[in-house]
Amino acid sequence: MAMHQIxxxxxxxxxxxxxxDVAQSxxxxxxxxxxxxxxxALRDLSLEFPRGQLTSLLGxxxxxxxxxxxxxxxxxxxxxGDVEVNGVKVAGPGPDRAFVFQDFALxxxxxxxxxxxxxxxxxxxxxSEREAIAEKYIKNVGLAGFERSYPHELSGGMxxxxxxxxxxxxxxxxxxxxxxxxxxxxxxxRKFQEDMLELVQKEKKTFIFVTHSIEEAVYVSDQIxxxxxxxSRVSEVIRPTSFRHKDAANIRRDPEYLDxxxxxxxxxxxxxx
Amino acid sequence: MKHRSLLLKxxxxxxxxxxxxxxxxxxxSFAFPTFLESMQALLAMTLxxxxxxxxxxxxxxLVVGIVISAVFGISLGLWTGLSQRFDWLFSxxxxxxxxxxxxxxxxxxxMAYGIGLTSKVFVVxxxxxxxxxxxxxxxxxNTPSSIKEMATSFLARDRDVILKIIIPAASPVIxxxxxxxxxxxxxxxILAELKITPTGVGDIITYSRSIAxxxxxxxxxxxxxxxxxxxxxxxxxxxxxxxxxxxxxxASD
Numbered sequence: 343m344a345m346h347q348i349x350x351x352x353x354x355x356x357x358x359x360x361x362x363d364v365a366q367s368x369x370x371x372x373x374x375x376x377x378x379x380x381x382x383a384l385r386d387l388s389l390e391f392p393r394g395q396l397t398s399l400l401g402x403x404x405x406x407x408x409x410x411x412x413x414x415x416x417x418x419x420x421x422x423g424d425v426e427v428n429g430v431k432v433a434g435p436g437p438d439r440a441f442v443f444q445d446f447a448l449x450x451x452x453x454x455x456x457x458x459x460x461x462x463x464x465x466x467x468x469x470s471e472r473e474a475i476a477e478k479y480i481k482n483v484g485l486a487g488f489e490r491s492y493p494h495e496l497s498g499g500m501x502x503x504x505x506x507x508x509x510x511x512x513x514x515x516x517x518x519x520x521x522x523x524x525x526x527x528x529x530x531x532r533k534f535q536e537d538m539l540e541l542v543q544k545e546k547k548t549f550i551f552v553t554h555s556i557e558e559a560v561y562v563s564d565q566i567x568x569x570x571x572x573x574s575r576v577s578e579v580i581r582p583t584s585f586r587h588k589d590a591a592n593i594r595r596d597p598e599y600l601d602x603x604x605x606x607x608x609x610x611x612x613x614x615x
Numbered sequence: 616m617k618h619r620s621l622l623l624k625x626x627x628x629x630x631x632x633x634x635x636x637x638x639x640x641x642x643x644s645f646a647f648p649t650f651l652e653s654m655q656a657l658l659a660m661t662l663x664x665x666x667x668x669x670x671x672x673x674x675x676x677l678v679v680g681i682v683i684s685a686v687f688g689i690s691l692g693l694w695t696g697l698s699q700r701f702d703w704l705f706s707x708x709x710x711x712x713x714x715x716x717x718x719x720x721x722x723x724x725x726m727a728y729g730i731g732l733t734s735k736v737f738v739v740x741x742x743x744x745x746x747x748x749x750x751x752x753x754x755x756x757n758t759p760s761s762i763k764e765m766a767t768s769f770l771a772r773d774r775d776v777i778l779k780i781i782i783p784a785a786s787p788v789i790x791x792x793x794x795x796x797x798x799x800x801x802x803x804x805i806l807a808e809l810k811i812t813p814t815g816v817g818d819i820i821t822y823s824r825s826i827a828x829x830x831x832x833x834x835x836x837x838x839x840x841x842x843x844x845x846x847x848x849x850x851x852x853x854x855x856x857x858x859x860x861x862x863x864x865x866a867s868d
Binding site for chain 1: 761762764765766767768769770771775779780783784786858859
């Protein structure tokens with residue numbers, strides 16, 4: 343077992359820092375500031391998001407984590423500073439990024455199939471082709487058989503699976519998830535988190551994940567950026583090392599997992615009203 | 616609401632018509648015929664073809680007016696909903712139109728456009744258009760911002776946002792505006808025939824009343840209500856055909 347662990351983490355090391363390529367950031371945020379009127383949402387924030395990994399933006403409400411995510415998505419403009427995705431400066435929404443929304447943002451008048459294929463529909467891909475792609479991702483997120491259902495016929499967890507399938511089906515390298523499980527009940531959320539781990543392994547995409555749940559962030563992330571408010575800044579970046587390759591059921595009992603949760607709570611508790 | 620059973624509909628009709636029959640038999644008024652008498656009169660009018668001649672006349676201003684109101688009403692509504700400037704320009708006009716006492720304006724319309732079809736079409740439009748415009752623009756303005764943002768993040772162009780997000784999202788309220796507008800248009804068409812020149816169904820109503828043939832008068836009124844109900848039902852079918860997911864609640868609720 344121990345041998346196996348060492349081997350695994352050694353493999354992982356190679357994946358994270360391939361010898362030929364040093365700067366392996368899929369997304370770089372450099373000195374970004376953003377204000378809403380008098381309120382300063384982000385001040386001079388810089389952060390690197392490693393390729394193929396899941397980075398969580400964790401912090402109390404009002405710390406600007408959703409603002410940062412929307413700036414990366416190109417839905418909001420930064421007042422100053424740059425965001426680069428694969429070395430290209432972000433000027434607006436692009437095909438290299440896909441967004442998963444907190445409130446699902448599904449089209450209530452469209453069935454699961456059309457909702458999942460909607461991103462491809464907007465790109466002008468022919469109906470049969472986009473439905474074939476959508477079908478595959480509907481199956482991947484565990485919604486096979488619900489293609490013709492309407493969003494109101496699905497539970498909250500299933501709706502967010504539709505949102506996830508829609509983001510996956512446009513095949514963007516970077517997935518942006520804005521508190522995707524906050525409107526999903528606890529049991530579904532746990533299942534979702536386990537599925538996320540599998541998805542990150544399988545899809546080889548870069549995930550940026552906004553959450554206010556410390557446990558959730560530590561559970562799913564390769565890297566956790568703790569954001570603090572007033573003014574918003576990255577207070578620390580934590581990279582869990584020992585439990586990432588344990589199987590899903592054992593992570594929650596890992597001493598490092600529990601230590602990190604305690605450590606983050608200790609630094610956040612002063613900011614919670 | 617999804618499965619309104621036929622039985623309940625029949626029961627509801629039975630209750631109303633039964634009450635009518637009883638009220639006519641008491642009688643509540645000398646001028647109030649029973650349901651069965653009115654239906655006999657309707658049958659007689661149908662058999663001698665009078666009712667069809669009358670509707671050929673009444674439907675002209677009604678259909679023209681409703682088509683104009685629907686097409687211009689929805690386009691103007693979209694426009695005022697999408698642009699605040701046009702909202703300021705047009706909305707007051709329709710709010711005034713909606714509030715204006717139409718009967719008092721009819722003499723003005725007659726002076727301007729005579730007693731022909733034009734005036735009657737105007738009456739239908741004044742009745743039908745404001746609610747269509749105001750409902751449409753309100754619905755467009757209240758499109759949930761999260762699905763607009765979703766479309767933008769998945770690279771929708773402005774045209775896509777209007778056609779694939781705003782219009783479908785607004786369609787339930789647009790259709791309810793159409794329903795209200797069309798029923799108001801029916802009222803307008805009859806009002807025009809009573810107030811401008813007695814033609815068509817309005818003529819049957821006026822004439823029957825003047826010769827105290829109350830069953831015929833009520834038969835004419837009944838027929839126009841029945842026609843309006845059938846038409847509104849067809850509109851609902853059309854809406855469900857166009858937007859299948861519409862009448863089933865929203866994803867976020």
